[in-house]
Amino acid sequence: MAPNTADQIIDETIRNSGLRVTRQRRAIYRVLSDAEDHPDAPEVHKRAQASDLKVSLATTYRTLAELADKGVVTRLTLEGEPTRFETSDAPHHDHIIDLESGEVVEFLSPEIEELQRQVARQHGYEIVFHRLQLYCRKKT
Amino acid sequence: MAPNTADQIIDETIRNSGLRVTRQRRAIYRVLSDAEDHPDAPEVHKRAQASDLKVSLATTYRTLAELADKGVVTRLTLEGEPTRFETSDAPHHDHIIDLESGEVVEFLSPEIEELQRQVARQHGYEIVFHRLQLYCRKKT
DNA sequence: TTAACTGCAAAGGGTTTGCAAGACG
DNA sequence: CGTCTTGCAAACCCTTTGCAGTTAA
Numbered sequence: 014m015a016p017n018t019a020d021q022i023i024d025e026t027i028r029n030s031g032l033r034v035t036r037q038r039r040a041i042y043r044v045l046s047d048a049e050d051h052p053d054a055p056e057v058h059k060r061a062q063a064s065d066l067k068v069s070l071a072t073t074y075r076t077l078a079e080l081a082d083k084g085v086v087t088r089l090t091l092e093g094e095p096t097r098f099e100t101s102d103a104p105h106h107d108h109i110i111d112l113e114s115g116e117v118v119e120f121l122s123p124e125i126e127e128l129q130r131q132v133a134r135q136h137g138y139e140i141v142f143h144r145l146q147l148y149c150r151k152k153t
Numbered sequence: 154m155a156p157n158t159a160d161q162i163i164d165e166t167i168r169n170s171g172l173r174v175t176r177q178r179r180a181i182y183r184v185l186s187d188a189e190d191h192p193d194a195p196e197v198h199k200r201a202q203a204s205d206l207k208v209s210l211a212t213t214y215r216t217l218a219e220l221a222d223k224g225v226v227t228r229l230t231l232e233g234e235p236t237r238f239e240t241s242d243a244p245h246h247d248h249i250i251d252l253e254s255g256e257v258v259e260f261l262s263p264e265i266e267e268l269q270r271q272v273a274r275q276h277g278y279e280i281v282f283h284r285l286q287l288y289c290r291k292k293t
Numbered sequence: 294t295t296a297a298c299t300g301c302a303a304a305g306g307g308t309t310t311g312c313a314a315g316a317c318g
Numbered sequence: 319c320g321t322c323t324t325g326c327a328a329a330c331c332c333t334t335t336g337c338a339g340t341t342a343a
Contacts, residue, residue, distance in 0.1 A: 118278075122268060132287070138292055151278060207300090236332090
């Protein structure tokens with residue numbers, strides 16, 4: 014029977030990735046699940062603290078790295094700032110970064126994705142993953 | 154009268170960016186000028202040493218940062234590795250990263266560029282700069 | 294001459310790791 | 319219970335910085 018509550022889904026996600034389910038990992042993954050934005054590791058740590066449990070910063074880094082390696086979480090590496098994280102459950106998307114506010118907007122462009130595949134193919138490659146970031150300012 | 158030797162062009166480039174021309178900066182910029190690949194700062198330092206002159210690592214970092222801020226040099230920020238550098242004199246291009254060998258291949262796609270502009274516009278933005286990286290493996 | 298630049302060595306910031314104690318399965 | 323995980327603190331790596339001496343213009 015399929016899991017039905019958010020918590021069950023979280024546990025399942027962690028377990029399916031081959032890791033033991035611990036309170037710390039649950040708390041960390043939930044932070045990303047709930048996040049509207051794209052927090053970095055210290056920020057995830059801070060939010061995880063806000064729950065009942067005490068999670069160390071080391072465990073936060075370790076867990077984020079593990080989950081990212083398992084593909085359950087995605088690293089967002091921006092120019093000149095610490096790595097941010099997001100869950101991988103949303104469909105694939107890329108990012109617009111507002112240079113003034115730092116806000117990050119997600120977008121999806123199947124046309125660009127297709128052209129990327131073509132470009133890669135022309136060079137004898139196939140894409141494993143890609144990063145597309147548009148550093149923008151609000152149009153006047 | 155326009156500069157005619159490679160060395161004169163290098164000096165001109167540095168001077169035009171508003172910086173004094175020093176032997177260190179000349180050596181550092183020349184390393185990037187000559188590079189076929191995309192070296193990081195310690196590698197640029199190592200190559201600059203290979204010339205006559207002794208350049209410190211601190212100066213290498215400082216110079217690369219200055220030249221990047223002036224737009225003469227471009228930072229290449231890849232996933233999980235130190236920042237690499239390239240001169241900005243080549244026309245704009247994006248990068249394919251070979252995950253096996255670490256090799257970086259440059260490519261150009263006006264179609265993708267145009268689609269990017271459209272996407273940004275749809276979200277009320279205009280692009281200041283962008284990064285597109287295709288992490289690939291050789292097609293079998 | 295004098296403001297800009299360099300080298301050195303020490304500091305910094307983000308991230309990782311060794312180890313002993315604790316918890317999941 | 320055995321193994322995986324955690325917390326702590328120390329270590330790490332890449333990069334930046336303060337300062338005294340040097341150099342381009």
